[in-house]
Amino acid sequence: MKTARQFYFLVSGLVLVSSLALALVVISGDVAGQPLKAQFNFLAEGPNGFPQLAITFERSKIPERASAEAAFEVTPALTGDFGWKDSTLIFNPSGKLAGNTDYQVRLRGGLRLVGGGRLNYEQSSWTFHTRSPRIIYLKKEGQAVNIWLAESGKTSNPAPARPLTFETQRRVLDFSFSPGGERLVYSLEEPDQQQAGLWLLKIPQLTSESPVGSGAGTGAGVNTTPENKDVLPAPIKLVLEAGVRATAPRWSAGGDLISYERRLIFKGGVFGPAQLWLVKSDGTSLPPLYGGYQQSGYDLQWAAGGDKAFFWEPKLEAIGIFNFTGEPKWKTMKGLIFGGMAPSPDGQEIIVSRFDYSGVQQKKILVSLSAEKGKTAADWEPSLLQPPNEAGFNYSAPVWSPDGRLVAFSRQEVGPKTEKKDSRIWLYDPQSGSSWPLIKNDSNLKNFSQGTFSWSPDGQRIVFETYQSGALANSETTQLWEAPLDSKETPRPLTGGFSPRWII
Numbered sequence: 001m002k003t004a005r006q007f008y009f010l011v012s013g014l015v016l017v018s019s020l021a022l023a024l025v026v027i028s029g030d031v032a033g034q035p036l037k038a039q040f041n042f043l044a045e046g047p048n049g050f051p052q053l054a055i056t057f058e059r060s061k062i063p064e065r066a067s068a069e070a071a072f073e074v075t076p077a078l079t080g081d082f083g084w085k086d087s088t089l090i091f092n093p094s095g096k097l098a099g100n101t102d103y104q105v106r107l108r109g110g111l112r113l114v115g116g117g118r119l120n121y122e123q124s125s126w127t128f129h130t131r132s133p134r135i136i137y138l139k140k141e142g143q144a145v146n147i148w149l150a151e152s153g154k155t156s157n158p159a160p161a162r163p164l165t166f167e168t169q170r171r172v173l174d175f176s177f178s179p180g181g182e183r184l185v186y187s188l189e190e191p192d193q194q195q196a197g198l199w200l201l202k203i204p205q206l207t208s209e210s211p212v213g214s215g216a217g218t219g220a221g222v223n224t225t226p227e228n229k230d231v232l233p234a235p236i237k238l239v240l241e242a243g244v245r246a247t248a249p250r251w252s253a254g255g256d257l258i259s260y261e262r263r264l265i266f267k268g269g270v271f272g273p274a275q276l277w278l279v280k281s282d283g284t285s286l287p288p289l290y291g292g293y294q295q296s297g298y299d300l301q302w303a304a305g306g307d308k309a310f311f312w313e314p315k316l317e318a319i320g321i322f323n324f325t326g327e328p329k330w331k332t333m334k335g336l337i338f339g340g341m342a343p344s345p346d347g348q349e350i351i352v353s354r355f356d357y358s359g360v361q362q363k364k365i366l367v368s369l370s371a372e373k374g375k376t377a378a379d380w381e382p383s384l385l386q387p388p389n390e391a392g393f394n395y396s397a398p399v400w401s402p403d404g405r406l407v408a409f410s411r412q413e414v415g416p417k418t419e420k421k422d423s424r425i426w427l428y429d430p431q432s433g434s435s436w437p438l439i440k441n442d443s444n445l446k447n448f449s450q451g452t453f454s455w456s457p458d459g460q461r462i463v464f465e466t467y468q469s470g471a472l473a474n475s476e477t478t479q480l481w482e483a484p485l486d487s488k489e490t491p492r493p494l495t496g497g498f499s500p501r502w503i504i
Helices: 065-070
Strands: 022-030 034-043 052-057 070-076 080-085 088-093 102-107 124-129 134-141 144-151 171-177 184-189 196-202 222-225 227-235 236-239 244-251 256-268 275-279 285-288 298-302 311-312 320-321 329-332 339-341 349-356 363-370 392-402 407-412 423-428 435-437 450-456 460-470 478-483 494-498 498-503
Touching: 034 124, 034 256, 034 392, 052 102, 065 070, 065 080, 065 088, 070 088, 134 171, 134 494, 144 494, 171 244, 171 498, 196 339, 227 329, 236 256, 244 298, 285 311, 298 339, 298 460, 311 339, 339 392, 349 392, 392 450, 460 498
Parallel strands: 144 171, 196 244, 363 392, 423 450, 450 498
Antiparallel strands: 022 034, 034 052, 052 088, 070 102, 080 088, 102 124, 134 144, 134 498, 171 184, 184 196, 196 236, 222 227, 244 256, 256 275, 275 285, 298 311, 311 320, 320 329, 339 349, 349 363, 392 407, 407 423, 423 435, 450 460, 460 478, 478 494
């Protein structure tokens, strides 16, 4: 989390959007017998993509900064840093806020004023409530693929799922969302199935009363659906170039950068190697992160905080670790056939999926690498404890839980290509080395595979695809299920769709 930021706040009298909770209180003071007015604002996503809490004081009664910061408290407790904009005290939490939670902000009495004197009022407080976690996913509709939004199956009286885009010919390939869960960037493939661009849209509230707008991708004006005349702003074009395929957007955990894979389209529809480029959320194109003439890279993953990025460089056969202080640092892994990776939230451990040809049959295995803080990439070595790699199974698609306690991965029995083998989600504890299936009794999912999955923000639940073993995961028959880590609660089906992501 950076401590030097620019902040822009809306003053009283301006109508705020739904992500803003506003409270106005009058606090009794002892300065010339006049009351002190303080306005509290909560932004689910501020200018840099992070939550912000702010208290605006009267200009004639501004407290000393150190006094106000020392008197500021939040329950449940949040770590973060302070900033000021004129008469506004700003608190920037260093992490994500819990979903569906009541927070209380308190300001203890006795503040010292800049001009001298002290305010002897009793403790004042404000409360705000964060929204419940939501699930964003893709849904095949004829030739098109669109983005949909749904609430968790655990939510009481969940609102109906709603579409966020309304394509009829084009296909959404992938998407990523901002740290505050307010905005979404997605890769949209053109009808020629070659060119693809990046678009950004504002994620609406999911209630039965909220209007339904269109995400048709025109990049201008507003869109409406034939069934509903309510409108939402149209998606914003970030990247769309002739002869270029822009895919795999990844929003930085720092909130200010979006990485993506950029490929040139050559004659005959052949795609060039992927290069890693950057774009800001306002559409400002930045120099490539890693994309010179002879450079290629893909599968970029941001570590929490957004100050470190991991990617695979196929020509060098190495994992690149980029910390924005110069050229990438390399962990060379000669001969490794890369199958994906997952850095831990703190950026100190990587789980790599690789192909293994050492046995009778080709299979995928997981390898854990770790390093002490401050070590260079070349110093990364195999971790003391390794993920399971039992003979007769493929292990792939590792994903760390948000709190870094567990790693979820896909486990599939190895067999002849003609056989349809079920794939299951398993959990691995890197502290103990133990592993177990997410769903221990899944007889109702026999002959069905568990595919792409996503952790809930609190790390207590997983949403995943289910589809008939041997079928395509992105078919119209693919279903989404939700399962808790607590085995006492029964997994439940949610809706039709694929490639789910859980957001607040």
